[in-house]
Amino acid sequence: MGRPVAVSPLQSVAGTGVTVEMLVVFAIVLLALVLFTTEPVAIDVTAILVMVLLIVLEPWTQISLEEGISGFSNPATITVLAMLILSAGISRTGMVQILGRKISNFAGDDLQRQLLATVGVTGPVSGFINNTPVVAVLVPVISDVANNGNTSPSKLLLPLSYASQMGGMLTLIGTSTNLLASDIARRLSGTYPSLHELSMFEFTKLGVIVLLVGSIYLLTVGHRLLPERVPPEEDYIAEYGIREYLTEVRVREGSPLVGRTVDAAIDTATFDADVLQVIRDGEQFVEPLAQKEVHTGDVLLLRTDADTLRQLARLDHLSMMGHLDTDAELEPAPETEQTIVEVVLPRESSLVGATLRTAAFRQRYEANVLAVRSRGEIIRERLDDLTFRTGDTLLVQAATDSIDRLARTGDFILSQEASRPEYRTEKIPHAVAIMLGVVGFAALPWEALAGATGVAPLAALQQDILVTALAGVVAMVLTGVLHANELYDAVEWNVIFLLAGVIPLGIALEQTGAAQLLGAAVATTGEFLPAIAVLWVFYVATGLVTEVISNNASVVLMIPVAAAAASAIGANVFAFVLAVMFAASTSFLGPVGYQTNLFVYGPGGYRFTDYIRVGLPLQLILSVVTVAGIAFFWGV
Numbered sequence: 001m002g003r004p005v006a007v008s009p010l011q012s013v014a015g016t017g018v019t020v021e022m023l024v025v026f027a028i029v030l031l032a033l034v035l036f037t038t039e040p041v042a043i044d045v046t047a048i049l050v051m052v053l054l055i056v057l058e059p060w061t062q063i064s065l066e067e068g069i070s071g072f073s074n075p076a077t078i079t080v081l082a083m084l085i086l087s088a089g090i091s092r093t094g095m096v097q098i099l100g101r102k103i104s105n106f107a108g109d110d111l112q113r114q115l116l117a118t119v120g121v122t123g124p125v126s127g128f129i130n131n132t133p134v135v136a137v138l139v140p141v142i143s144d145v146a147n148n149g150n151t152s153p154s155k156l157l158l159p160l161s162y163a164s165q166m167g168g169m170l171t172l173i174g175t176s177t178n179l180l181a182s183d184i185a186r187r188l189s190g191t192y193p194s195l196h197e198l199s200m201f202e203f204t205k206l207g208v209i210v211l212l213v214g215s216i217y218l219l220t221v222g223h224r225l226l227p228e229r230v231p232p233e234e235d236y237i238a239e240y241g242i243r244e245y246l247t248e249v250r251v252r253e254g255s256p257l258v259g260r261t262v263d264a265a266i267d268t269a270t271f272d273a274d275v276l277q278v279i280r281d282g283e284q285f286v287e288p289l290a291q292k293e294v295h296t297g298d299v300l301l302l303r304t305d306a307d308t309l310r311q312l313a314r315l316d317h318l319s320m321m322g323h324l325d326t327d328a329e330l331e332p333a334p335e336t337e338q339t340i341v342e343v344v345l346p347r348e349s350s351l352v353g354a355t356l357r358t359a360a361f362r363q364r365y366e367a368n369v370l371a372v373r374s375r376g377e378i379i380r381e382r383l384d385d386l387t388f389r390t391g392d393t394l395l396v397q398a399a400t401d402s403i404d405r406l407a408r409t410g411d412f413i414l415s416q417e418a419s420r421p422e423y424r425t426e427k428i429p430h431a432v433a434i435m436l437g438v439v440g441f442a443a444l445p446w447e448a449l450a451g452a453t454g455v456a457p458l459a460a461l462q463q464d465i466l467v468t469a470l471a472g473v474v475a476m477v478l479t480g481v482l483h484a485n486e487l488y489d490a491v492e493w494n495v496i497f498l499l500a501g502v503i504p505l506g507i508a509l510e511q512t513g514a515a516q517l518l519g520a521a522v523a524t525t526g527e528f529l530p531a532i533a534v535l536w537v538f539y540v541a542t543g544l545v546t547e548v549i550s551n552n553a554s555v556v557l558m559i560p561v562a563a564a565a566a567s568a569i570g571a572n573v574f575a576f577v578l579a580v581m582f583a584a585s586t587s588f589l590g591p592v593g594y595q596t597n598l599f600v601y602g603p604g605g606y607r608f609t610d611y612i613r614v615g616l617p618l619q620l621i622l623s624v625v626t627v628a629g630i631a632f633f634w635g636v
Contacts, residue, residue, distance in 0.1 A: 021512040024060035025505075028053050029514075029557065032505065036549035039389070042353060043550055044494040047501025054504050062511045063504050070507070071500035075466045076183035080176040080499060081491055082469035086435060087130040088490030089476040091137050093431045094423025096125065100141030109149040115223055118142055118156050119215045122163040127170030127207070128435060132492070135164045135596040136346065136413045143415050143603055152228035153415075157600035158614060159218045164596050165586050166214045166622075169207035172200045172465060173439070174585075176495060177551045179465075181581035184506060184559045185574075191510075192563050192573040200443035200465065203578060206629040210582070213625050217618055225614045229605030236340050239605070240371040240395050245380050246276070247309055249318040251298045257318075258296050262289040265300075271312060272382050273304035276368050276397055286339060286399045303370055305381055340370070340397050343412035344602050347390045347595055348492045350411050357384045365406055367398030373602045375591075391591060393602020410489050415603040430479040438465075438472040498552055506556040519564025526569035531636045534569060535579050536627045538562045542583035543619055547590050554584045575630045582626045588615030 028050060035046040054061045055068035071077055090096065099121050107114040118138075126134050142160050146153040168174030172182060182198035189195040230239065237243055251257055257265045262275050278285045278292055279299035285292060294300070299321065302309065313320055345351055351359055356369060372379045372386060373393040379386060388394075393415075396406065406412050408422065442465040476482045482490070509515040525534055538558070546554040558580045566576040587594035590611045591601040597611065604610075630636070 018517065019513065021060045021062060022514045022517055024057055025508045025512050025514045028057075028061070028508070029505065032502075032553070033549060036553060042347075042494060043553075044497035044501065047498045047553075049501075051501040051504050054508055060512075061508045063508050067507055068504050069500075071503035074183060074499070074503050075464070076176075076180045077496060077499045077503070079173075079179050079466045079469055081496055082466070082473050083130050083173055083176070083179070084133070084492055084495070085473045085482070085487055085490045086438065086469065086476065087133045088486070089481040090129050090431050090435065091133055092424055092482060092486070093428045094425050095428050095431065096129070096134060096137045097141060097423065098425070099125065100138055100145070103141065104145045104148060107145055107149055109151070111149075111151055111155060111223070112219065114145055114149055114151055114156055115159060115219050118145070118160050119163040119218055122160055123167035123211045123215060124170070126164040126167030127174045127204075128439065130173070131164040131168040131175050132595055135161055135599050139344070139599055139603060140414045147232055150232045152230055152232055154229040154604045154606065154610075155223050155226055157604035158226060158597075158606065158610065159222060161594070161596040161600045162214065162218060162222075162588060162615070162618065163211075165588075165594060166207075166211045169210055169582060169585055170204055171207070171439070172198055172202070172442075173469075174207075175551075176499070177555055177585040178581060180499060180503075180552055181555045181559060181577065181584070184555065185577050187507075188510070188560065188563055192567060194572065194574045195563070195577060196574075197464075200439060203582075206578075206582070206626065206633060209629050210586070210622055210626060214586075214618060214622060217621060222614050222618060225617075226610060229607070229610070230603075236342070236370075236395055240373070240378055240380070242303075242371050242380055242395075245303055245305060246370070247302050247304070248279075248321040249300050249302060249309075249313065250321055251294055251296055251300065252319055253296050255294075255296070255318065257294045260294055262292050262294060265294055266312070271304070271308050272384070273302050273308050273312060274362075274368050275300050276303055276370075277301035286397070303368065339399060339403070340395065341403055341406075342415035342603055343394050343396055343406060344415065344599055345388055345390060345392045345394070345411070346413055346492075346599065347494045348410070349388075349390075351388045352390050353387065355385055355387055365398070365409075366402040367396050367406065369394050370397055371395045373605075376601075376607050390595075391598030391601050413599055424481065427479065427481045431476070431481045434472050434475045434479070434481070437475070438468045441468045441471075495552070498550060502553045502556045506560055509557070509560045515560035516564045518561045519566075520568050522561065522565040523568035526565075526571075531566075531569055531571040532627060532631050534565065534571065535576060535630065535636055536623060538565070538576055539579045539583045539623050539627055542580045543587065543589070543623070546584050546587045546594070547592065551584045551587060551594055555580055558584070572635050575634050575636050578630050578634065579627060582630075583623070586619070586622060588619045590615075 032046060032050050035041065036043055051068055051071065054063040055065055058064060103117040103121055107117045122134065122138060138160060139157065142156050143153045146156050168178070172178050185195045186197040237246065262278065265275060266273050275289060278289060280295065304312070309320065312318060362368060369383050372383060374389060407414050473487070477484050522534070525537065542554055542558045545558060559577055562576040562580045563573045566573040587597065588611065590608060591597045591606070600606070
């Protein structure tokens with residue numbers, strides 16, 4: 001329960017009941033919203049800035065040092081960390097990928113079967129494995145299903161993202177948003193007695209309804225609204241429009257390039273050009289090329305624009321031989337080896353905020369970037385100086401070994417499966433048993449069983465999901481599902497820092513009375529709207545807020561306000577908390593609100609309007625279904 005706020009006459013602002021403390025907190029909230037929306041810095045950095053401001057401005061925010069850093073030790077933060085590691089363990093076994101291959105075998109070339117398999121697997125799996133890594137793993141699988149079945153990937157990838165979000169609402173551990181909402185409800189229970197920490201399957205019955213209704217929409221209406229942005233088995237050179245940027249040149253006798261290494265052949269600080277291949281005596285060489293010496297008669301494949309090419313040809317004594325027209329011409333022998341692939345940058349990628357030059361991309365990964373799709377725009381020039389953002393899709397050309405290495409770094413999500421994935425399939429039984437143990441121990445009502453059986457020691461087995469999740473992490477290492485040095489790479493640290501930074505903001509909203517003030521303002525709608533309509537307003541408002549800031553930040557901001565508003569109109573506070581949680585966890589209107597939407601943005605070739613076209617009807621349908629379900633099961 002928060003400390004009471006003493007309001008003096010000097011603190012009152014024009015007699016409105018608004019205090020200086022509230023104004024300071026509102027200013028920090030506004031700053032956070034602007035920074036989250038515009039992303040001049042990463043969202044986790046913004047969250048830490050918010051935390052620092054709350055601590056520094058303690059006289060007004062009422063956030064002490066201990067409360068300011070409490071997000072790092074918060075049960076929700078630690079539980080999310082543990083669940084990310086457990087999800088990584090499941091992924092490492094290849095179990096999800098194996099399910100993906102089952103999808104391919106079932107689906108064939110029938111779109112309805114492909115959609116049914118995609119939604120039918122993704123939804124339920126996302127209820128027990130954090131939905132973000134589920135989508136990261138399935139993007140290449142579903143892309144292959146589409147291409148093998150002569151279907152546009154655009155028809156399947158957005159339904160994949162939406163199904164994962166809806167599936168995340170099946171259990172407490174399906175998404176980090178649920179865990180955070182549960183912790184906020186626990187913290188507010190002192191002020192609102194009807195609130196409590198959520199149990200593992202407390203809202204599963206509503207989650208099942210949401211998943212079924214949403215799946216029916218995607219299978220019947222949703223996919224018809226999706227255009228085929230990327231034709232099946234599209235040639236990347238045509239898709240990205242880079243034919244004019246890929247040219248073969250022959251090194252003539254007397255060229256200053258002769259005798260130089262490929263790495264030193266072209267001054268990339270002056271010329272926007274990269275050597276992608278060297279062809280010598282009919283043999284093609286791809287990465288690593290850096291130290292290969294250029295000889296007279298070599299044919300070099302360059303990525304550059306027409307003006308730069310003319311300058312290079314004149315200065316370096318090169319003969320132009322023509323443009324490349326298809327992907328196959330970029331393939332080394334044997335041509336069955338894939339050397340061009342799309343990769344997506346997740347939030348935790350080390351390339352986010354960096355450039356190809358500062359990240360030493362070519363030297364580090366032995367790969368070349370041919371083009372970049374960023375927020376729907378294809379960029380083909382001056383790639384070395386382009387600052388990458390979350391969700392950017394890179395068209396990469398490299399040798400097969402290098403592409404496999406890209407897949408293992410965690411910095412990229414491949415749009416196609418790696419040729420030689422390193423799965424620990426023999427550990428699947430261990431991983432499944434551990435996850436069942438984590439869920440089972442947290443879900444079983446041990447205290448009730450102790451009372452029913454008279455075996456008192458059973459009550460001691462009652463454990464919070466935090467404890468069982470951490471125990472599961474230890475078990476993953478002891479059984480060899482994960483190696484100890486893989487634990488840190490498995491954690492999306494940007495999510496952890498985001499949680500740690502915004503949790504104190506929620507506390508400040510409560511302790512300064514800012515949440516109560518906003519809640520009272522919204523409660524005025526109760527004078528002319530029934531409680532269920534006010535509940536729907538909160539659902540819609542949360543959905544819109546989530547589109548411009550992260551889903552986790554939106555529950556931190558909206559739950560205290562929703563609880564205050566519900567209390568003010570005499571409604572069921574728990575119902576309002578559930579509405580906010582469901583709305584924040586199902587973000588369909590744009591690529592930014594939920595990371596899974598970003599994962600499919602590039603590989604699906606989507607435009608922002610595609611999310612509106614398909615997501616808006618789904619959002620409206622689920623707003624009615626969710627609110628009606630809450631009213632039916634828990635009352636308003």
